[in-house]
Amino acid sequence: MTQDDLTYFRSWFADYSRSYYSADKEDQKNILLKVEHTEHVCRNIVAIARGSSLSEDQVRLAEAVALFHDVGRFRQYMKYKTFRDAVSINHGLLGSKILIEENLLQRLPGDEQQLIIQAVKFHNAFAIPAMLPGDIILFLKLIRDADKVDIFRVFIKYYESPQEERASATAFSVPDTPEYSAVMISCIKNRKVASYANIRTENDFKLMKLSWVYDMHFNESVRLLVEGDYVNSIINKLPQTREICSAVTVLRDYVSERLKNEEQT
Ligand SMILES: [Fe+2]
Numbered sequence: 335m336t337q338d339d340l341t342y343f344r345s346w347f348a349d350y351s352r353s354y355y356s357a358d359k360e361d362q363k364n365i366l367l368k369v370e371h372t373e374h375v376c377r378n379i380v381a382i383a384r385g386s387s388l389s390e391d392q393v394r395l396a397e398a399v400a401l402f403h404d405v406g407r408f409r410q411y412m413k414y415k416t417f418r419d420a421v422s423i424n425h426g427l428l429g430s431k432i433l434i435e436e437n438l439l440q441r442l443p444g445d446e447q448q449l450i451i452q453a454v455k456f457h458n459a460f461a462i463p464a465m466l467p468g469d470i471i472l473f474l475k476l477i478r479d480a481d482k483v484d485i486f487r488v489f490i491k492y493y494e495s496p497q498e499e500r501a502s503a504t505a506f507s508v509p510d511t512p513e514y515s516a517v518m519i520s521c522i523k524n525r526k527v528a529s530y531a532n533i534r535t536e537n538d539f540k541l542m543k544l545s546w547v548y549d550m551h552f553n554e555s556v557r558l559l560v561e562g563d564y565v566n567s568i569i570n571k572l573p574q575t576r577e578i579c580s581a582v583t584v585l586r587d588y589v590s591e592r593l594k595n596e597e598q599t
Pocket residue numbers: 403404425457458481
């Protein structure tokens with residue numbers, strides 16, 4: 335992929351996302367949320383790819399994957415007015431179909447087209463499908479990390495904005511009560527990624543986000559989370575009970591270990 339290809343894709347994405355702009359304030363807020371998210375994910379993926387010593391050609395491919403990873407969000411939102419796949423449509427799969435439908439990647443060699451399509455298709459799968467070829471897995475790891483790093487930013491912004499400025503489709507619509515579930519605490523303590531299925535309250539949701547730290551493939555991604563102060567910000571939004579504090583200690587130790595490993599490499 336050349337720099338010209340990337341420039342072309344950027345301008346296509348700008349036009350495509352603009353075509354979904356809306357006069358309705360709420361819709362526009364939700365659409366812009368995904369435009370901004372895409373910009374951040376592009377920046378994150380370039381930082382992670384460069385920080386992990388990938389070639390400049392791979393960095394460009396990674397950026398194209400980031401640019402298109404949520405291309406399905408716009409149609410998903412317009413049709414269902416939500417970003418929750420469980421109650422609407424799988425936006426990764428939809429995005430891969432849009433890329434094919436639009437004939438957008440034709441200017442690239444076949445293997446690069448496949449790589450982008452597959453990475454978009456599976457970027458939101460609960461786990462990386464083991465049967466995929468190694469080069470696709472590398473780009474899936476990159477996009478999943480870059481995406482998750484920015485989802486931390488999006489949620490912190492959501493929690494810190496006044497009610498009327500919040501992009502409604504970000505919410506998970508669970509009660510904001512002081513409770514949290516034992517299964518979430520045990521995930522954090524056991525260094526396991528928590529599942530959406532166990533979310534009962536907003537605190538569970540925050541704990542689930544924190545558990546994503548354990549799912550980062552690149553040390554550079556953990557470094558970006560620390561640089562943005564994202565881990566601390568979420569921890570500070572939780573009730574500081576004894577249980578939560580001891581779980582969070584495990585998490586903080588994990589972060590230090592990852593960053594120490596980075597220094598050694
Ligand atoms: Fe996505």
